Amino acid sequence: MNDLLKHFREKQKQLNNEKIMNTQCPYCSMQCSMQLIEERIIERMKYKVVPNKMDPTSQGKLCIKGLNAHQHVINDKRITSPMLKIDGEFVKITWDMALEIIKGKFKSIQEEDGFDALSVYGGGSLTNEEAYMLGKFARVALKTRHIDYNGRFCMSSAATAANDAFGIDRGMTNPLSDIPLAKCIILAGTNIAECQPTIMPYFLKAKKNGAFIIAIDPRETATTKIADIHLQLKPGTDWSLVNGMLKVLVEEGYANKDFIENRTHGYNDLQQFLCNIQLTDIVEQTGIHEKQIRLAAEMYGKANSAMVFTARGVEQHVNGNETVRNFINLCLITGKIGREGCGYGAITGQGNGQGGREHGQKADQLPGYRSINNMEHRKHIASVWGMNEFDLPSKGVSAYEMIEKIDRKEITGLLVVGSNPVVSNPNAIFVEKSLKKLNFLVVVDMFISETAQLADLLLPSSSYLENEGTMTNLEGRITLRNGERKKPGEVKHDWEILRDIATILGEGEYFNYATSEDIFNELRVASRGGRADYAGVTYERLNNKEKLYWPCPNSDHPGTERLFSDQFAHTDGRAVIKVIATTPNREAISEDYPLYLTTGRVLAHYLSGTQTRRSSSLNSRYPESHIEIHPLAAKKFGVKDKSFVKLESKRGSVVVRCKITPKIRRDTVFVPFHWGDIQNINRITDPSFDPSCKMPSFKLCAVKISPF
Ligand SMILES: Nc1nc2c(c(=O)[nH]1)N[C@H]1C(S)=C(S)[C@@H](COP(=O)(O)OP(=O)(O)OC[C@H]3O[C@@H](n4cnc5c(=O)[nH]c(N)nc54)[C@H](O)[C@@H]3O)O[C@H]1N2
Ligand SMILES: Nc1nc2c(c(=O)[nH]1)N[C@H]1C(S)=C(S)[C@@H](COP(=O)(O)OP(=O)(O)OC[C@H]3O[C@@H](n4cnc5c(=O)[nH]c(N)nc54)[C@H](O)[C@@H]3O)O[C@H]1N2
Ligand code: SF4
Ligand SMILES: [Mo]
Numbered sequence: 001m002n003d004l005l006k007h008f009r010e011k012q013k014q015l016n017n018e019k020i021m022n023t024q025c026p027y028c029s030m031q032c033s034m035q036l037i038e039e040r041i042i043e044r045m046k047y048k049v050v051p052n053k054m055d056p057t058s059q060g061k062l063c064i065k066g067l068n069a070h071q072h073v074i075n076d077k078r079i080t081s082p083m084l085k086i087d088g089e090f091v092k093i094t095w096d097m098a099l100e101i102i103k104g105k106f107k108s109i110q111e112e113d114g115f116d117a118l119s120v121y122g123g124g125s126l127t128n129e130e131a132y133m134l135g136k137f138a139r140v141a142l143k144t145r146h147i148d149y150n151g152r153f154c155m156s157s158a159a160t161a162a163n164d165a166f167g168i169d170r171g172m173t174n175p176l177s178d179i180p181l182a183k184c185i186i187l188a189g190t191n192i193a194e195c196q197p198t199i200m201p202y203f204l205k206a207k208k209n210g211a212f213i214i215a216i217d218p219r220e221t222a223t224t225k226i227a228d229i230h231l232q233l234k235p236g237t238d239w240s241l242v243n244g245m246l247k248v249l250v251e252e253g254y255a256n257k258d259f260i261e262n263r264t265h266g267y268n269d270l271q272q273f274l275c276n277i278q279l280t281d282i283v284e285q286t287g288i289h290e291k292q293i294r295l296a297a298e299m300y301g302k303a304n305s306a307m308v309f310t311a312r313g314v315e316q317h318v319n320g321n322e323t324v325r326n327f328i329n330l331c332l333i334t335g336k337i338g339r340e341g342c343g344y345g346a347i348t349g350q351g352n353g354q355g356g357r358e359h360g361q362k363a364d365q366l367p368g369y370r371s372i373n374n375m376e377h378r379k380h381i382a383s384v385w386g387m388n389e390f391d392l393p394s395k396g397v398s399a400y401e402m403i404e405k406i407d408r409k410e411i412t413g414l415l416v417v418g419s420n421p422v423v424s425n426p427n428a429i430f431v432e433k434s435l436k437k438l439n440f441l442v443v444v445d446m447f448i449s450e451t452a453q454l455a456d457l458l459l460p461s462s463s464y465l466e467n468e469g470t471m472t473n474l475e476g477r478i479t480l481r482n483g484e485r486k487k488p489g490e491v492k493h494d495w496e497i498l499r500d501i502a503t504i505l506g507e508g509e510y511f512n513y514a515t516s517e518d519i520f521n522e523l524r525v526a527s528r529g530g531r532a533d534y535a536g537v538t539y540e541r542l543n544n545k546e547k548l549y550w551p552c553p554n555s556d557h558p559g560t561e562r563l564f565s566d567q568f569a570h571t572d573g574r575a576v577i578k579v580i581a582t583t584p585n586r587e588a589i590s591e592d593y594p595l596y597l598t599t600g601r602v603l604a605h606y607l608s609g610t611q612t613r614r615s616s617s618l619n620s621r622y623p624e625s626h627i628e629i630h631p632l633a634a635k636k637f638g639v640k641d642k643s644f645v646k647l648e649s650k651r652g653s654v655v656v657r658c659k660i661t662p663k664i665r666r667d668t669v670f671v672p673f674h675w676g677d678i679q680n681i682n683r684i685t686d687p688s689f690d691p692s693c694k695m696p697s698f699k700l701c702a703v704k705i706s707p708f
Contacts, residue, residue, distance in 0.1 A: 021484040022052075025066035026125065026464035027606050029171070029348040029474035030198050031481075032058035032066050036465065038485075045074070056547055057176060057473060063197035064604055064618065071615035073463040073485070078446050080489025083458040090448070090458060095490060099504045101457060105440040106142070106505065109413040113439075116393075119146035119402050119411045122361040123418030124154060124350030127469025127481070128534075129519035130494045131352065132367055132526070133511070134417060135360025138393075140385060140510050141502035145393035146411060149361045150419045152399040153426075155353055156693040157320030158310060158346030164321075165328045165576050167569030168531050169369070170476040171354050172345035173337060174307070175549070175561045180205035181341030184303035186214045186296075188238060188327060189313020189699075190347050193222035194603040196474070199347075200226075212299045216241065217313060218598060219628065219670055220663035229296060235598045235668055236700040237286040238314045239580050242326035244282035244290075245297040247274040249333060254301030259335025263568065266577035267333065273579045287665070301334060305341030312349065312600070316698040319584035320690050326580040333577065338564035348474040350607075351464075355472030358532035358550075359523060363396035367523060368530020377530075384526045385510060398694035400425055400687055407434035416443045417494055418461075422450040423608035424673070426696040428682035429652045444497055449610040450676040460491045467493050469516045470542065476549045477559075478534065480542035495519060528553070531569065586700055587686050589667070593649060593702035595633065596668040599681050600699075609674035625679040626657040628670040629705070634660045637705045644708040647671065649684035649701050655708050656681075669705065673698075 017040040024033045033052040038045060049067050053060035072078075082098035083090040093101075109117050120138040122131060131149075138147035155171075162169040179185070179202035192199050203226060207213060215227035216238060224230045233241055249255060250271060260267045279290050300306050308330055314323045324346065331337040331344050348354045359367040370377035372395050382389035397405065403425060405411040414435070425431045435441060435454050443455040452458055468483035487493075492500070495516060502511040513519050517539045528535035536552040536559070548559040567573035589596060604621040605612040612618040627647060629639065639645045641660040646653055647669070655678050656671055664670055671681045686701035 021465060022482050023465055023484070024471065024479060024481040025062065025069055026351055026611070027065045027069065028196050029351060029353050030057055030196050031351055031471050031473045031479050032062050032198050033479070034062055034066060036070050057475070057477070058198040059201065061198040061201065065606060065612065068615050068617040070465065071617060072446070072611040073465050075614045077448070077614060078488065079448065079458055079460040080491055081460060082490065085456050095492075095500070098457060098459060099500055102442065102501055103504045106413060109439060113412045115143040116145055117411055118142050118144045118413040119406075119415070120144070121399065121402065121414060121416045121419055121421060122147065122149035122356070124149065124151045124353040124356035125418050126352060126356060126361075126494060127467065127471060127516065128352065128355040128359055128478070128523060129469045129516045130498075131356045131361045132359040132523045133495050133498050133519055135365070135367065136385060136510070137498045137502060140387065141505055141507040143391075143393060145396040146363075146402055146405070147361060147396055148363045148399040148402055149356065150399065150421070150424060151350070151353060151357045151362065152694055153316070153424060153696060153698065154312070154349045155346065155357055157315040157690055157695040158324050159357060160321045160693040161324035161328060162346065165325055165332070165578070166564065168563065170532075170550070170563060171348040171474050172343065172476065173563040174343035174345070175475050175477075176202050178341050178343065178562065179203060179307065180209055182206055182211055182303070182305050182307040183341070184212045184214070184300050184306040186216070186300065186306070186308045186327070186330070187223060187227065188216040188308070188310045189315065190309055190311030191217070191221045191223045191313070191600065192347065193225075195311070195349070195601055196347060197603070212303065214296045214299065218665050218668045229292060231288050231292055231296060232665060233286045233288050234665070235596050236317050236584065236586055239319060239323040239326050239584070240282050240285045241288060241293065242323070242330060243274070243277055243580065244279055244286070244293040245300065246270070246326070246329060246333065247277060247279065248294050248297035249301045249330070250274050252298060252301060254297075255333045256335030260333060263335075263573070264332050264575050264577050266579075270329065270333070270577050270579050273581060300330065305339065306334070306336045307341065307343050307345065309345045309347055311347045313699060315346070316695060317584065317700055318586050318688050318690050318697045319582070320695045321692045322580045322582075325578045329577055329580070332575050338562070340562070343562070345474070352471040354474060354476060355470065355478070358472070359527065363398055368527030368534070369532040370530045380529070381526060384522065387510070400689065400696060401694065403431050403434050406438060409437060412439040414438055414441050416441070416451060418444070420449040420451045420608035420610050422454065423676050423680055423682060426682055426685040426698060427651055427687040428680050430687075444494060445610070447610050447614060449608065459497055460489070461497070462487050462491050462493045466491070470520060472550070478537050478542065478548050478550065480539060586697060587688070587702045589702045593704050595703050595705060597647070597649065597684070597701050597703040598668060598670050598699045599673050599685060600670065602672045602674070605672065605674035607674065608676070612674065622674070624657055625672060625675045625681070626659045627705070628659050628661050628664045630664050630666040631660050631662055633666050633669070634658065639705055639707050646706050646708045647684065647703050649686070649703045651686075652683040654679055654681055654683055669703065
């Protein structure tokens with residue numbers, strides 16, 4: 001640029017009142033970074049989004065959601081002051097009044113119903129600092145055991161499986177840069193093309209390098225299109241399909257004897273079990289041809305390097321944990337883990353899906369991935385928090401179980417921070433009915449979501465553009481998001497709200513933070529020595545653009561890009577192979593309910609849709625929900641393309657637009673879950689859950705369909 005041009009540009013910036021904000025997308029686990037350029041042209045604001053070419057994860061790419069994320073931030077429906085419900089209407093009040101009301105209500109609930117009658121419900125969009133603080137707030141300021149978060153519905157089965165198999169749970173065991181090095185890739189129940197779009201170039205590069213890609217999904221999606229083989233199985237049968245692949249791998253000599261002997265336990269039992277199962281039974285269970293099972297196994301077995309990825313398609317089932325274990329078995333019996341281009345990844349979902357599950361907003365957990373039932377862990381955290389370990393409450397119950405407790409009036413007060421449970425919990429009609437029984441519901445949000453509509457008190461929270469803090473991406477890499485935009489109106493950051501509530505409850509001394517960095521520095525000490533050790537991560541190192549993956553135990557430590565190179569995280573250094581033999585007890589199809597329903601996402605919307613339905617560019621792409629149904633099933637049940645249809649399960653019904661497509665199995669229908677009210681698909685989903693981790697069966701229930 002010559003000097004004259006530079007001068008013009010500077011003048012233009014001043015005249016136009018241009019503001020450049022560095023930020024990160026608030027949506028998925030890729031956490032793509034970007035600049036938002038806000039320009040005032042006379043009275044109108046103009047926005048331009050520029051991807052960050054230096055971003056080591058997104059490599060200068062953004063998807064449609066990232067490009068339009070700011071639209072919800074500037075939406076005039078944002079709540080900008082506390083609001084109290086009076087005679088069914090929300091009325092603006094001051095923060096002082098709001099805090100006084102909270103103090104009065106919380107104290108009376110504690111006195112009348114006990115400390116555990118108050119509960120806290122968090123989310124994976126919160127920064128690490130806020131997730132950490134929420135856990136501390138529940139235990140220290142409210143003295144309740146009842147805290148859980150939406151990650152229960154997201155990562156819990158994969159987390160349990162990884163902890164049990166490897167001794168540690170970090171979504172991906174390898175950095176993204178390992179993907180192009182893999183010669184075979186399994187994508188099971190993951191629709192990355194719509195859910196983490198900027199990860200796609202890594203897989204396309206792998207394909208260019210000769211990788212054989214195996215996709216496992218009951219539907220053909222933008223992701224399965226890149227696969228060399230698509231196993232379009234019956235929903236909920238992945239565990240069995242993998243048994244077939246394991247059997248072929250063992251019989252064809254692909255088991256890695258050295259690796260099994262030196263680095264694992266449990267192979268002999270698996271080998272014996274596999275001898276006794278028949279591929280013909282697996283073909284029957286899964287609907288996948290034997291030739292395809294053999295081909296998938298052989299391609300995985302003979303590849304020098306290979307990676308296995310799972311996501312919610314295989315995880316959100318009553319046996320999600322076991323299904324993930326079986327996918328991990330593939331890596332363990334072949335020794336394809338802990339090396340370049342070899343590993344496992346549960347592709348995390350929310351922006352801070354990874355960090356949000358490490359620092360204590362889960363019912364059984366303390367910061368640094370510590371356990372609340374472990375005496376040593378309790379002692380460490382109590383000392384960091386400056387309290388007596390015996391005053392730390394014990395383990396609470398999972399998110400949906402908290403709703404059940406609310407229904408039974410064992411919990412009478414609830415604080416929701418960053419979730420919309422009325423849309424995102426299974427069996428939503430029951431959830432809404434239960435929340436209405438609460439004595440006091442406080443919701444902290446940017447909008448009046450379906451859950452916020454039920455609140456007694458609403459507190460306005462800041463957006464991603466305004467709130468500084470760290471997020472941990474799908475690789476386990478910690479990123480620092482700036483918060484350069486001024487908060488509108490009376491809005492506060494979640495951490496400020498929690499600090500102010502703690503203070504009015506008389507517990508302010510434990511929450512004496514002035515910045516998010518103050519909280520992070522305490523988190524570092526709390527996580528020190530834990531499984532998710534952040535002790536060596538500092539704002540300074542992150543600002544200097546160091547690429548830090550946890551564990552990072554001290555400030556000289558470079559962070560851990562690839563896990564399990566020499567040993568696993570169990571005390572004996574070995575991983576555990578497990579036989580997955582049982583048929584899960586899931587809702588079966590019948591004459592009355594003849595179709596399988598599975599649920600998921602579309603590219604333009606995010607989760608319960610609170611944010612993306614308030615973004616004009618995103619909402620115009622998908623203004624309403626739809627059902628994908630096969631042409632033969634549509635004919636059988638007399639439903640027409642583009643018409644409204646009624647979909648019913650034992651629990652309720654929804655009305656959605658019919659989309660006839662040959663891309664889905666004949667026995668299965670698919671509905672996304674981004675809408676509320678009569679289009680809320682969770683009105684009909686099955687709340688049965690995996691006993692080990694309490695993951696509900698979002699991906700499978702029995703339904704019937706009829707014209708509306
Ligand atoms: N656009 C968009 N992106 C998102 C999100 C969003 O809401 N919208 N949410 C974020 C979050 S929090 C998450 S957790 C992730 C979720 O990311 P994904 O898990 O990839 O998304 P889903 O669409 O829920 O499910 C993935 C696939 O599983 C398939 N599936 C359903 N049942 C089965 C089954 O029984 N077996 C197999 N093998 N596959 C099955 C579905 O057909 C679907 O294509 O996405 C993140 N990214
Ligand atoms: N049927 C079906 N149901 C599902 C799933 C499925 O696949 N199928 N997937 C499940 C999964 S994986 C997930 S992760 C859950 C997610 O479901 P939810 O927990 O409901 O997630 P969101 O829609 O992101 O809700 C976040 C709410 O918090 C607000 N919010 C966003 N950021 C912030 C913040 O920083 N602070 C505060 N205070 N508020 C904020 C948003 O405006 C929104 O109202 O849904 C689950 N439900
Ligand atoms: S939604 Fe995910 S892939 Fe898309 S821009 Fe945001 S972080 Fe990146
Ligand atoms: Mo999720």
